[in-house]
Amino acid sequence: MSYQGKFRVWRGDHASGELTDFTAEVNEGEVVLDVVHRLQATQAPDLAVRWNCKAGKCGSCSAEINGRPRLLCMTRMNMFTPDQVVTITPMRTFPVIKDLVTDVSFNYVKARELPAFEPPKDLAPGEYRMQQIDVERSQEFRKCIECFLCQNTCHVVRDHDENKPEFSGPRLFIRAAELDMHPLDTRDDRKETAQAEQGLGYCNITKCCTEVCPEHIKITDNAIIPMKERVVDRKYDPITWLGRKIARRDQLSNQP
Amino acid sequence: MTAPVTAGSPAAPPSTAHHDRATIQENTLRTDRWWVTPLLTFIGLAAFVVYGLVRAFMNKWYWAGDVHLIAPFYSPCLSQSCVSGSSHILGQPIPRLPDWLSWVSPAMMVLILPGGFRLTCYYYRKSYYRSFWFSPPACAVPDGHKTYSGETRFPLLFQNIHRYFFYGALFVGSVLTYDAFLSLSGKDGGIGLGVGSIILFINAALIWAYTLGCHSCRNIVGGRLKHFSSHPVRYWMWGKVSVLNGKHQQWAWASMVSVVLADAYVMLVASGALTDVRIFN
Numbered sequence: 001m002s003y004q005g006k007f008r009v010w011r012g013d014h015a016s017g018e019l020t021d022f023t024a025e026v027n028e029g030e031v032v033l034d035v036v037h038r039l040q041a042t043q044a045p046d047l048a049v050r051w052n053c054k055a056g057k058c059g060s061c062s063a064e065i066n067g068r069p070r071l072l073c074m075t076r077m078n079m080f081t082p083d084q085v086v087t088i089t090p091m092r093t094f095p096v097i098k099d100l101v102t103d104v105s106f107n108y109v110k111a112r113e114l115p116a117f118e119p120p121k122d123l124a125p126g127e128y129r130m131q132q133i134d135v136e137r138s139q140e141f142r143k144c145i146e147c148f149l150c151q152n153t154c155h156v157v158r159d160h161d162e163n164k165p166e167f168s169g170p171r172l173f174i175r176a177a178e179l180d181m182h183p184l185d186t187r188d189d190r191k192e193t194a195q196a197e198q199g200l201g202y203c204n205i206t207k208c209c210t211e212v213c214p215e216h217i218k219i220t221d222n223a224i225i226p227m228k229e230r231v232v233d234r235k236y237d238p239i240t241w242l243g244r245k246i247a248r249r250d251q252l253s254n255q256p
Numbered sequence: 257m258t259a260p261v262t263a264g265s266p267a268a269p270p271s272t273a274h275h276d277r278a279t280i281q282e283n284t285l286r287t288d289r290w291w292v293t294p295l296l297t298f299i300g301l302a303a304f305v306v307y308g309l310v311r312a313f314m315n316k317w318y319w320a321g322d323v324h325l326i327a328p329f330y331s332p333c334l335s336q337s338c339v340s341g342s343s344h345i346l347g348q349p350i351p352r353l354p355d356w357l358s359w360v361s362p363a364m365m366v367l368i369l370p371g372g373f374r375l376t377c378y379y380y381r382k383s384y385y386r387s388f389w390f391s392p393p394a395c396a397v398p399d400g401h402k403t404y405s406g407e408t409r410f411p412l413l414f415q416n417i418h419r420y421f422f423y424g425a426l427f428v429g430s431v432l433t434y435d436a437f438l439s440l441s442g443k444d445g446g447i448g449l450g451v452g453s454i455i456l457f458i459n460a461a462l463i464w465a466y467t468l469g470c471h472s473c474r475n476i477v478g479g480r481l482k483h484f485s486s487h488p489v490r491y492w493m494w495g496k497v498s499v500l501n502g503k504h505q506q507w508a509w510a511s512m513v514s515v516v517l518a519d520a521y522v523m524l525v526a527s528g529a530l531t532d533v534r535i536f537n
């Protein structure tokens with residue numbers, strides 16, 4: 001069953017822009033990206049949109065649909081009633097390049113600032129041996145497709161652009177947690193780095209990153225809060241602090 | 257994954273200006289009723305706080321002696337001003353306060369622990385940051401504040417003491433469990449059972465489900481380890497705590513409602529407005 005759907009698409013660049021009305025055909029089984037492609041093919045050949053896989057796996061097509069951060073290719077048109085206007089805007093938090101395409105380099109800059117994986121020096125590639133139960137926590141975070149919807153939604157930078165230099169954002173917090181929980185990572189200072197360099201303390205655990213993640217990664221519960229707790233282990237818990245001093249048994253280091 | 261960063265690509269400094277964002281007039285374009293959840297949360301939490309305050313200042317009707325029910329808000333009753341019979345194994349280590357402090361009830365002395373535990377709980381933080389402080393009220397709805405420093409400095413830096421309140425909550429949970437068992441004494445000695453006891457047991461169970469699902473607990477029992485494989489017992493415990501933790505929000509609400517209902521029930525029985533329905537003795 002097809003119908004003529006009503007759309008509003010943000011068009012413009014960093015200088016100016018506005019919501020433009022469109023009417024376009026919608027067919028059964030389609031997703032929002034299909035309609036955007038139809039607009040390109042029939043009415044607005046210069047409409048800019050970034051996409052790649054159309055399968056929710058490349059993380060390119062992030063945008064906001066009726067105000068909610070989503071992947072264009074994973075948002076089915078049958079979520080909307082035929083008379084509902086569907087509004088499509090670019091991600092708000094990043095500089096816009098053109099129409100629905102934003103410049104997400106903020107995230108790559110932050111990624112480069114995070115110290116990389118450091119395996120034991122005496123292990124050659126190919127000699128890594130790990131048990132499944134030791135890597136499964138990190139594996140959840142490897143599902144990330146780098147769509148940056150979480151970064152876009154996080155109010156710390158979405159509503160306070162001035163926090164960008166201090167704050168790395170949820171996508172990089174899961175990266176920090178992934179490495180800190182990695183059985184073969186030897187760096188011992190990842191908690192301190194998360195707090196001092198990544199701005200972990202800016203997060204007030206309101207969970208919007210978790211709400212929008214298309215990979216359903218439990219960003220807040222499984223990465224951010226555990227990292228906050230690991231910081232508390234180091235900095236604020238006198239019981240573990242005393243234990244480390246007295247027993248000289250550093251249960252928080254890499255060994256356990 | 258999106259376009260890989262090739263070596264040597266320029267590390268452009270993150271943009272710090274708002275003006276290069278897309279100009280969208282509307283603060284939010286969300287069309288769903290995003291305000292319903294924060295509104296309901298606000299009403300629920302405010303009702304709980306109001307009940308707690310009224311009850312803490314009431315300073316009576318917390319011990320129904322004949323059926324051995326102690327109201328959870330007043331347990332353990334540690335002051336020498338507690339009505340006779342309401343204190344148990346922990347005795348009355350706190351002396352009677354001078355007259356000008358007589359409004360300080362025994363409830364206020366112990367509510368610090370469960371109150372602080374809930375106030376600094378990761379779930380409650382989320383709920384009141386959203387519903388009371390609008391920071392943010394809902395996802396992709398603007399933060400209600402001009403500047404924002406999160407939990408990086410005083411006073412919110414103090415949320416990090418949640419760990420200590422967790423240790424305190426283990427004590428509170430034990431006391432409430434003890435109270436439930438204590439209520440199993442019959443009216444004329446021996447063993448007895450009334451609806452009040454059942455309520456206290458349900459409440460204690462829900463409090464434990466909330467307490468043991470705490471994120472600090474999850475970290476302490478095993479989450480902080482790097483190698484689960486060398487700590488099978490702690491890994492097992494971490495798994496159990498993680499199951500409770502996954503429903504932490506639900507346990508938080510269930511135990512909050514149950515503690516109010518249990519307290520109100522004992523209050524009504526102690527005041528004489530209600531008689532505890534006895535199943536036997």
Ligand code: SF4
Binds near residue numbers: 202203204207
């Ligand atoms: S939970 Fe923290 S990181 Fe995630 S969106 Fe909220 S403030 Fe940002």
Ligand code: SF4
Binds near residue numbers: 146147
């Ligand atoms: S964590 Fe989820 S929302 Fe964030 S970039 Fe990865 S896949 Fe996208």
Ligand code: FES
Binds near residue numbers: 051052055072074
């Ligand atoms: S096009 Fe690849 S995630 Fe949408």
Ligand code: FES
Binds near residue numbers: 373379466
């Ligand atoms: S009680 Fe909720 S996180 Fe600790």
